[in-house]
Amino acid sequence: MKSIFSYTLLGLMSLLLLNSCVNKEKNNSSELQEDEFHSRDGGEKTENESDSDWKLVWSDEFDGIRIDTNNWNYQVVEAGRFNDEWQRYTDSDENAFIEDGNLIIKAIHESGVHGMDQYTSARLHTANKQAWKYGKIVARIKLPKGKGMWPAFWMLGANINENGGDTPWPQSGEIDILEFYGSKDNTVVEANIHYADQTDSHKMMGAVPYTLKKGEFPDDFHVFELEWDDSKISWSVDGEQYANVDITSEELTEFHKEFFILLNVAVGGRHAGRPDESTRFPQHMYVDWVRVYQKN
Numbered sequence: 001m002k003s004i005f006s007y008t009l010l011g012l013m014s015l016l017l018l019n020s021c022v023n024k025e026k027n028n029s030s031e032l033q034e035d036e037f038h039s040r041d042g043g044e045k046t047e048n049e050s051d052s053d054w055k056l057v058w059s060d061e062f063d064g065i066r067i068d069t070n071n072w073n074y075q076v077v078e079a080g081r082f083n084d085e086w087q088r089y090t091d092s093d094e095n096a097f098i099e100d101g102n103l104i105i106k107a108i109h110e111s112g113v114h115g116m117d118q119y120t121s122a123r124l125h126t127a128n129k130q131a132w133k134y135g136k137i138v139a140r141i142k143l144p145k146g147k148g149m150w151p152a153f154w155m156l157g158a159n160i161n162e163n164g165g166d167t168p169w170p171q172s173g174e175i176d177i178l179e180f181y182g183s184k185d186n187t188v189v190e191a192n193i194h195y196a197d198q199t200d201s202h203k204m205m206g207a208v209p210y211t212l213k214k215g216e217f218p219d220d221f222h223v224f225e226l227e228w229d230d231s232k233i234s235w236s237v238d239g240e241q242y243a244n245v246d247i248t249s250e251e252l253t254e255f256h257k258e259f260f261i262l263l264n265v266a267v268g269g270r271h272a273g274r275p276d277e278s279t280r281f282p283q284h285m286y287v288d289w290v291r292v293y294q295k296n
Contacts, residue, residue: 029089086268096122109281144283145218148275149182173254183273
């Protein structure tokens with residue numbers, strides 16, 4: 001009897017050890033799948049997974065076949081109007097279009113000459129269609145590359161006179177969620193705000209850089225996020241916060257009104273450097289999605 005009991009106990013212990021190993025393997029597999037999901041999604045939660053404090057109020061997933069003009073305007077602008085930039089912004093399908101679930105803004109070099117009005121690109125915005133006061137504004141973007149390239153994901157005050165309002169820049173306010181300068185460093189993006197001080201002169205927070213820890217921004221998609229409430233604005237890349245500014249000062253009243261979103265790719269400009277023979281064209285900015293959340 002003692003021998004039979006020993007064999008039975010040994011068999012039971014072996015069975016328990018086997019079940020433990022199988023369960024551990026399943027748990028590791030589940031954790032790997034979750035890690036892979038967040039890696040593919042760029043670290044940003046989906047609507048169903050988002051923090052219960054936030055509600056998705058608007059998004060464009062770019063799943064259609066054409067740009068949704070209920071959301072976006074094409075801003076047609078001659079070369080040189082902004083910042084001595086060399087491109088002209090068009091409403092052509094060659095410069096902005098939907099492909100494989102992405103909005104693509106394409107900068108084209110039209111000649112063998114580098115100079116003013118030798119490039120076309122696109123500048124899209126949601127003015128007079130979609131605007132928000134406070135919230136979390138997020139986009140998943142893959143950036144272009146090369147000297148003179150200047151892509152941006154940013155916001156302007158909805159009252160700006162450039163788009164039918166009655167207030168000039170910088171009194172309207174500007175929030176730069178993402179600026180990237182191809183002439184500087186392919187591993188760095190910058191955050192900033194622009195406004196008018198108490199003497200009505202242009203003032204800014206000053207560009208705050210974020211340096212990518214591995215690779216370069218044009219190599220892959222990254223999630224760029226702005227969180228904005230009545231007391232502060234903060235910036236994150238792939239879920240990592242790197243900049244914030246207090247907006248409770250009396251000279252920062254611009255940032256307590258509605259803003260609209262812009263996406264564009266500039267070429268050249270006095271802040272961005274100039275393209276040259278080393279810059280390959282066409283260049284592309286890929287936008288997987290844009291989402292806006294507000295507090296419940």
